[in-house]
Amino acid sequence: MQFKALEYLEAIYKYKNFTKAAEALFVSQPAISAAIRKLEEEFNVKLIIRTPKKVIFTPEGEAFITKISPILKELREIEWDMLAKSQKQKKTLHLGLSPTAPPDIVHGIYQYFLPSLSENEEVSFDEGGAYYHIAKISNGEVDVAINVIPENISDFSVASIPLYQQEICLLIHENSKLAQYDKIPIQLLSTTPIVSLGASSYLPKRLEMEAAKRNIHLKVTSKHVHQTSYIEEILIGGSSGIINVDKNNIPRALYAHKSLVTRPFQEPMFLTIGILYRKDSQLQPLTKKILEFIQEAAKLSVQKQQIAEKPSKK
Incomplete structure (x- = not known):
């Protein structure tokens, strides 16, 4: 009998819902279901009955939760x-x-989350692409990451919480011939030199998938591991790159490069931005704290965008 399984059972009793219990504990719903099933098999007794509308505890389940609740509190x-x-x-x-x-979330972390830490708490930042962070989280080197959620996220031992969408855009110099377009026809990528990020980023893989759907062969001239050299080649070499942007926020990577501009594609393409963290791990208090902060910051950011998009009354 595992302490974690008892915590899961207590959360289900509180919320009477597997999904809400999973969200409250930052674990996946299948993990909770598997733990409860194993607990029932261990005692050879049915603790919970799941119906389409709610969760019902059996008399044995009610008696069990009554006994373990004070024990869990003491633990x-x-x-x-x-x-x-x-x-x-x-x-x-x-x-x-x-x-x-x-940027809204990152600035919030700098302005509000960091000052809220005690003198015995600190944050170590690690910048990189989605696959880079997935590997780091899997190895226990990163606790939480704000990054793109790949479509094949289920292939990894990493959980995710979607926040919102960012659009995939072409990144070019303001003097590029492509800057004349308000929206870029994706067919132009077959003749446009493309600078790509390495395997640690999900973005190039996604672009390849979108191009393959349209039978377009990308003209990739170079690949970069680091964002600095990637942007430098676009600035100096006249190539084009790909970047995901939030329409109401300038990407942090472009702050120092005012001569670079972004252009969306005629056929819009989007990525899901969210939180990545180790699946079914025992989250530390500081990890839970940042997860809650990021989710709240994302809600405020969305509200801010919705207000900005509302037409002003004349």
Whole structure:
């Protein structure tokens, strides 16, 4: 009998819903279902009955939750006591950021989250592409990342929380011939030299998929591991790159490069931006704190965009 399974059962009892319990604990719904099923098999008794509308605890389930709730409370108090005794040890949150992570959220972390930390807490930032962060999270080197959620995310031991969409755009110099277009015909990519990011980024793979759907062969001239050299080649070499942008925010990667501009495609393409973290892991308090902060910051950012998009009354 695992402590985690008992916590899952308690959350289901509280919310009477597997999905809400999973969201509250930052775990996947299948993980909760599997843990409860294993618990029932271990005791050879049915604890829960799932109906289309709600979850019902059996008499055995009610009796069991009544007995374990005070035990769980006591175990948490012991855990908090041990954490309090270890406060002198520095707690480090390893946070991954995409170069095009939503500026509103990133600025919120700098302005509000970091100042809220205690003297024994700190954040270590790690910038990179989606696949880079997925590998780091899987290895335990990154706790949480704000990045693109690949379509094949289920292939990895990484959980995700979608936040919102960013549009895929062409990144070009303002003097490029392509800058005359308000929206770029994707067919032009077969004759336009393209600078690509390496395998650590999901964006090139997504562009290849979109091009293949339309029988377009991309003219990729070079690949870069780092964003700095990637942008430098576009600035100096006259090539074009691909970037995902939030229409109401200038990408952080472009702050220092005013001569670079973005153009959307005639056929819009979007990526899902969200939170990545290790699937079904026991989340530390600081990790839970940043997850909650990012989700709240994303909600405020969306509200801000909706207000900005409302037509003003004359």
